[in-house]
Amino acid sequence: MRTRLLLSAFVLFAATLSFAADSWPGFRGPTGDGHATSKNVPTKWSEKENGGWKTAIHGKGWSSPVVFGNQVWLTTADEVLDTDPQPKKGGPPANPVKEAIFYAVCVDRTSGKVLHDVKLRAEQKPAYCHPFNSYASPSPFIEEGRLYAHFGSHGTFCVDTATGKKLWERIDFKCDHFRGPASSPVVYGDHMYLIYDGFDEQYVVAIDKKTGKTAWKTDRKIKYTNDNGDYKKGYATPALFTIDGRAHLVCPSAECTMAYDPKTGEELWRFTHGGMNGSARPIMSNGLLLLNSGHTGKLFALKAEGLKGAVPKEAVVWQMPKGASVRPSVLVSGELLFMVSDNGIATCQDTATGKQLWSERLDGEFSSSPVLAGGNVYFCNQIGKTFVVKADKTYTLLAENRLDGGFMASPAIAGDELFLRTKTHLYAISKK
Numbered sequence: 425m426r427t428r429l430l431l432s433a434f435v436l437f438a439a440t441l442s443f444a445a446d447s448w449p450g451f452r453g454p455t456g457d458g459h460a461t462s463k464n465v466p467t468k469w470s471e472k473e474n475g476g477w478k479t480a481i482h483g484k485g486w487s488s489p490v491v492f493g494n495q496v497w498l499t500t501a502d503e504v505l506d507t508d509p510q511p512k513k514g515g516p517p518a519n520p521v522k523e524a525i526f527y528a529v530c531v532d533r534t535s536g537k538v539l540h541d542v543k544l545r546a547e548q549k550p551a552y553c554h555p556f557n558s559y560a561s562p563s564p565f566i567e568e569g570r571l572y573a574h575f576g577s578h579g580t581f582c583v584d585t586a587t588g589k590k591l592w593e594r595i596d597f598k599c600d601h602f603r604g605p606a607s608s609p610v611v612y613g614d615h616m617y618l619i620y621d622g623f624d625e626q627y628v629v630a631i632d633k634k635t636g637k638t639a640w641k642t643d644r645k646i647k648y649t650n651d652n653g654d655y656k657k658g659y660a661t662p663a664l665f666t667i668d669g670r671a672h673l674v675c676p677s678a679e680c681t682m683a684y685d686p687k688t689g690e691e692l693w694r695f696t697h698g699g700m701n702g703s704a705r706p707i708m709s710n711g712l713l714l715l716n717s718g719h720t721g722k723l724f725a726l727k728a729e730g731l732k733g734a735v736p737k738e739a740v741v742w743q744m745p746k747g748a749s750v751r752p753s754v755l756v757s758g759e760l761l762f763m764v765s766d767n768g769i770a771t772c773q774d775t776a777t778g779k780q781l782w783s784e785r786l787d788g789e790f791s792s793s794p795v796l797a798g799g800n801v802y803f804c805n806q807i808g809k810t811f812v813v814k815a816d817k818t819y820t821l822l823a824e825n826r827l828d829g830g831f832m833a834s835p836a837i838a839g840d841e842l843f844l845r846t847k848t849h850l851y852a853i854s855k856k
Contacts (some may be wrong), residue, residue: 439716446839448491451563451608451661452793453837457707458755459839460797467800467812468823469853476841476852477536481529485560485767486791486832487608489843489850492566495539495585496843497530498850516545517552524550524559528573528583531850533838540588543575543593544581550573550578553604558832563608563661565616572616572633576605580618582636594635598756599623605694606659606703612671612686615639617662621677623653628662628675628684640689649698658718659703665713667728674713681715685732695735697724704749705793709756710775716748720766723748725778747771753793755801755817764790764803770845772817782819786811793834797842804831808846827851 444737445461452583456712459468466475485500486701508523524547530540548830553559565572570591577599582591599622607619615630626644631637660676664686673686683692699717712727723744731739748754754763760781761773768788773813788805795802796815800822803811804815808827814820829846842853 428468446491448489448494448838449567449834449845450565450610451488452705452834453751456610456663456705456836457709458793458795458834460795462797462837462840464840464855465800465842466840466853466855467469467799467836469692469753469825469827470488470845471826471828473838474851475854475856477849479531479536479538480848481845481850482541483527484558484808485527485846486558486606487845488563489535489836490564490566490617491836491838491843492568492569494668494689495851496533496850497564497566497567497585497631498529498531498574498833498845499562499564499569500527500529501525501528501575503559504613507576507781517616517724519550519552521550521553521559524578525552526573526575526579526581528562528564528571528581528588530571530585530588534853536850536852542583542590543580544583545591547578548555549848551600552602553716557606559604560709561604561606561832563834567610567611569609570633572611572618574605574609574618576601576607577620578605580616580631580636582633584750585763588727591617594631594636597629598625599801600653602657608661610662610664612664612673615686617673619658619662619677621656621658621660626656626658626677628673628682628689630686630689642684644677644680644682644690646677648679653856656698658701662707663706663708665708665728666731667708668829676704676718678702678705682730693735693818695724695726695731695739697722699746700752703751704753705752707756709761710759712775714754714756714761716750719750721748721750723745723754723763725775734771741776744773749790751791754795755794757796757801758848760815760817761817762794762796764794766790768805770811770813772819777841783818784819784821792831795835795837797837802835802842806830806832806836810835820827824852
């Protein structure tokens with residue numbers, strides 16, 4: 425019975441938000457783990473035959489699309505380039521962008537027509553963003569009537585989804601992302617939660633989603649093993665779980681993953697795993713918390729029950745010492761764990777033991793996180809290919825599909841439609 429309570433995890437969170445099966449409210453969907461309840465999602469498509477539509481999206485943004493009702497939203501940023509950028513002594517490379525303009529774009533789910541193209545803010549001389557990243561990498565979060573668009577330290581905005589009107593904004597949270605933002609917001613109850621893990625400072629903040637006012641702010645207080653700020657930054661999205669009957673806001677960071685009380689910001693426990701640049705979102709399944717160390721390529725399975733304070737090594741049920749995905753998050757289907765490494769090695773493991781069941785090299789490199797629908801796993805790579813693999817103990821490739829452009833954003837699924845964002849376009853893929 426205890427394990428069943430633990431398994432509720434994000435499901436309880438999703439239920440409180442009353443999301444319908446045809447919605448995809450935020451990064452990795454309604455349950456935060458890449459799962460869709462859809463049974464009839466397409467497995468084969470092409471540029472010529474996709475059953476849906478294709479809409480060009482201006483600017484540059486790697487944020488995943490979110491879906492609610494008949495609207496699909498995503499964020500993007502236009503960049504005005506400097507013809508003669510000058511580097512700062514001892515700082516990052518010269519920033520070729522002299523102005524960044526931040527947008528939230530709404531597309532009609534049925535036709536693909538752009539309904540709203542909301543200019544949220546223009547920032548002169550924005551902080552440097554690595555060309556591999558974008559100023560609009562954090563995925564937005566949507567609920568009935570409201571969209572929450574986040575761009576890291578460049579600003580957080582609440583938009584009325586009916587009118588496109590900006591309701592509130594916060595541009596006062598400071599953080600040197602050093603390579604650009606990526607951590608996405610999550611909404612639970614009356615609060616929106618954000619992680620700021622930068623070169624200079626690291627903290628977690630809760631915002632009243634109705635007013636935009638700060639509910640609490642908690643500094644990380646990590647004793648880093650390296651004074652170089654480049655080793656302190658992180659890009660992960662928080663996750664909410666119910667453990668031992670209590671809500672936990674689990675927030676990965678460089679070197680550590682911490683859990684906080686979502687109401688107060690009180691730290692409940694921390695697990696030291698080493699690493700930096702963590703971007704994979706934590707998930708919980710079968711009583712285990714699956715945590716990624718970032719660039720060191722380690723994956724840890726922790727027994728979720730009874731965690732408090734400094735988590736001892738005895739809580740680690742198993743670990744993958746190397747080769748785990750860094751940018752793409754992992755995915756669990758039943759007793760099976762699926763992941764794809766940044767360099768394209770897809771694996772399936774037994775969730776309870778970590779034993780590898782199969783390993784296959786896919787084409788290209790990966791940043792997008794996989795999703796699950798109809799018993800199939802969808803892996804999207806950076807050159808525009810999607811590999812549809814059966815979620816099984818043996819490797820079965822059902823289809824390999826190609827679209828123009830590459831995938832940095834993770835897919836969204838609503839109803840039986842697959843929404844894919846390439847570097848230039850948003851697609852609706854359906855069997856219609």
